[in-house]
Every structure is written in structure tokens, then in C-alpha cells.
Amino acid sequence: MHEVALAQSIVEIVRDQARANHADCVKAVFLRIGAFANVEPEALSFGFESAARGTIAEGARLEIERTPGSAFCAGCGSDVQVESRVALCPSCGSGQLLITGGEELRVTELEVS
Amino acid sequence: MRRIAVEQDIMAKNGRAAALNRDRFARERTFVVNLMSSPGSGKTTLLVRTLQELKTRGGRLAVIEGDQQTTLDADRIRATGVPAVQVNTGKGCHLDAEMIMRALAKQPAPAGGTLFIENVGNLVCPAGFDLGEAKKVVIASVTEGEDKPLKYPDMFAVADLVLVNKVDLVAALEFDVATLKANVKRVNPKATVLEVSARTGAGFEAWLAWLSSSRTVTAPVEARVP
Ligand SMILES: Nc1nc2c(ncn2[C@@H]2O[C@H](COP(=O)(O)OP(=O)(O)OP(=O)(O)O)[C@@H](O)[C@H]2O)c(=O)[nH]1
Ligand SMILES: [Mg+2]
Ligand SMILES: [Zn+2]
Numbered sequence A: 001m002h003e004v005a006l007a008q009s010i011v012e013i014v015r016d017q018a019r020a021n022h023a024d025c026v027k028a029v030f031l032r033i034g035a036f037a038n039v040e041p042e043a044l045s046f047g048f049e050s051a052a053r054g055t056i057a058e059g060a061r062l063e064i065e066r067t068p069g070s071a072f073c074a075g076c077g078s079d080v081q082v083e084s085r086v087a088l089c090p091s092c093g094s095g096q097l098l099i100t101g102g103e104e105l106r107v108t109e110l111e112v113s
Numbered sequence B: 001m002r003r004i005a006v007e008q009d010i011m012a013k014n015g016r017a018a019a020l021n022r023d024r025f026a027r028e029r030t031f032v033v034n035l036m037s038s039p040g041s042g043k044t045t046l047l048v049r050t051l052q053e054l055k056t057r058g059g060r061l062a063v064i065e066g067d068q069q070t071t072l073d074a075d076r077i078r079a080t081g082v083p084a085v086q087v088n089t090g091k092g093c094h095l096d097a098e099m100i101m102r103a104l105a106k107q108p109a110p111a112g113g114t115l116f117i118e119n120v121g122n123l124v125c126p127a128g129f130d131l132g133e134a135k136k137v138v139i140a141s142v143t144e145g146e147d148k149p150l151k152y153p154d155m156f157a158v159a160d161l162v163l164v165n166k167v168d169l170v171a172a173l174e175f176d177v178a179t180l181k182a183n184v185k186r187v188n189p190k191a192t193v194l195e196v197s198a199r200t201g202a203g204f205e206a207w208l209a210w211l212s213s214s215r216t217v218t219a220p221v222e223a224r225v226p
Helices: A003-020 A041-052 B012-028 B043-056 B072-078 B097-106 B153-158 B167-173 B177-187 B204-218
Strands: A026-034 A061-067 A069-073 A079-082 A097-101 A105-112 B002-009 B031-036 B061-067 B084-088 B114-118 B135-141 B161-165 B192-195
Touching: A003 A026, A003 A041, A003 A105, A003 B002, A003 B012, A026 A041, A041 A061, A079 A097, B002 B012, B012 B031, B012 B097, B031 B043, B031 B204, B043 B061, B043 B072, B043 B114, B043 B204, B061 B072, B061 B097, B072 B084, B084 B097, B135 B153, B153 B177, B161 B177, B161 B204, B177 B192, B192 B204
Parallel strands: A026 A061, B031 B114, B031 B135, B061 B084, B061 B114, B135 B161, B161 B192
Antiparallel strands: A026 A105, A069 A079, A069 A097, A105 B002
């Protein structure tokens, strides 16, 4: 899995932001991860723990907010929430869904001192 | 204690590297195809036959091979006379844009020609990494079952073209190509689906025609500047 690579990118972002904001210590890192972002939160936490070792992010708490998948239905024109990419429209049953949300993978905030 | 708002895309670094690759490919008019599938679907076999066909039609070619270990696939490509560079990802399960950038430093892209990238055999992770390519081609072989697009929707969702490979085995396996196509359409209504056999060459006319028309659209040959 690529969680190790993602964890390294997170640590780089944290390091750059902490430096730019003159922080001495990072207490927590807040992430927003969509339902279709293809990330296993446990694997990511584990990867983060080891990637953070020896950096300013060492020991920081990882707070992961999961966001649901959303789609626009070309069949009935409504915006709907979906569990999977291959879902049928919950309001009209059509399969013509355009995925509009749930792919995000972001560092949203840091808690520092 | 204080909060800092960050709002940064974790994939941004890959996105930046992919954008640099894409600029370079556009400048040099290199048409780039990223070939993805599960292990053993026939990426290398398909590439070898494709390169042999394309060689007879002229045009510059090169390959970047991604595998966790060994140079076996790059060796198979080089046997056709086409230059290939092997990228070993170690524990990594996908190629990323920076690896492509580094590979290009060792073996330049074929300006005005076509660069094929064989990704690491994996139907999950490579889907999330833009390499700067013009087209993503996903191979699903008939030995894998008709349900793969539903089980691995992320991969099939990003495909421009799905190649159904090993169609020489359809009868023996009682494989239902129509069901596979319907499953691809459910995940990705826009994808083109073509049936091929990298073993016998069946369906290659259509595959080569797809390559040539995609190439014309994405990397048009400009009038030469004197
Ligand atoms: N019958 C049949 N066998 C095929 C076809 N294409 C590939 N194969 C066989 O499938 C096996 C795997 O092929 P490869 O080309 O090595 O597959 P790959 O996707 O490159 O595999 P990795 O690089 O390991 O992910 C080989 O034994 C090929 O000979 C085909 O169209 N028909
Ligand atoms: Mg191969
Ligand atoms: Zn609907």
C-alpha cells in the first residue's frame, strides 16, 4: 500500500508549515480523507508514526475526518450521497452518477505550540 | 497552544511533478501512455507485440518499466530493440511522477514519438498517481473474471481505454465479455473497451488505431520551425 509514501508527504507538509509559522512543537495534525481516496486510516496512522520519527511531527496526534462520497445524478439531476463509486442513484435508481466528492486527501490544520 | 489552518492537498507534490512531466512531454511532442493492470494480465507481452508492430511503421519509441524488483521486464522490452529503463520501487506499490522525472534523466523521452510506461502490477494504488501521461490504459485479462471493474472501481474510473486481454482463452474459460463491458460502463461510461490477445495479435488493428488517433489529438505534429 502507498500509505507510507502519503505519510511522508504529510510529514513534509507539517514540517514546512511548522517552520513557516515558527512553531516549536506539533501536537496534532488534522486530515480530511474522502471515502474514495483509497486510504486505510490505520495504515496511514502507523505510517505517520514512523515517518514522523526524528522530525518536528514526532509524537503528534493524527486526527482523521472522513468525508462521504457524493455524486451528481444525470438521470434525475439531484446531488446525492453514495457509499461506492458503482452505486445506483438513491433517489431514481439510475446508474448515471458523476462522482463529485469523496476523493479529497488534505492536511487541513495543525495544532502547535 | 494554537491552531494553524493548512488546507494542503497531500498529493500536491505528485501533482506538481506530474505537471512538470506533462509540460515537458508537450514541448517535446511525446505521446505518453501509462499502462496499468494487476500482476500478470499481460502488460509486458502486450507491449512487446505493440512495439514490434509500431517499429515497422516508423516513429520513435521508448519504455519505462516499473516493478518492485528485477530488470526482467526491461530486458524483455530491450530484446525488441526499443530502449527501456527499469524503475524498481522496492516496497512501493506504484510509480509516481517524481520516479518518471528521474527515469527521464537517465533515458530521455522520445521527442515526437511515443513513450510507454508499464506501471507496477497492482489494480489499486497506481490509479491515484498522475504521472503526466496523455492516456491511461487499463488491462483486464479474461483469466481475472468479469467482476474486476466493480471490485476495483478506482482503477477503472480513471481509464481512458480498457483492453480486455487474453481473448484467445475466452472459450476455454467460458468468460462473458459482455458482462465485463457492462461492468466497465457502470464505473466509467466514457472509457473505450477493446478486446485483444497479446499472444495471437487478435484485435491489434483496433488497438493500434486507437493509439494513433489518440496521439494525433494529444500530441499533434506541428509544422517544423526552421
Ligand atoms: N493465452 C494468453 N496468455 C497471455 C496473453 N498475454 C499475456 N499472456 C501470458 O500471461 C503471463 C503474464 O504476462 P506478462 O506480460 O508478464 O504480464 P504483466 O502484466 O507484464 O505482469 P507483471 O509485470 O508481473 O505485472 C505470461 O505467461 C504471458 O505469456 C494472451 O493474450 N493470451
Ligand atoms: Mg510486466
Ligand atoms: Zn437520480
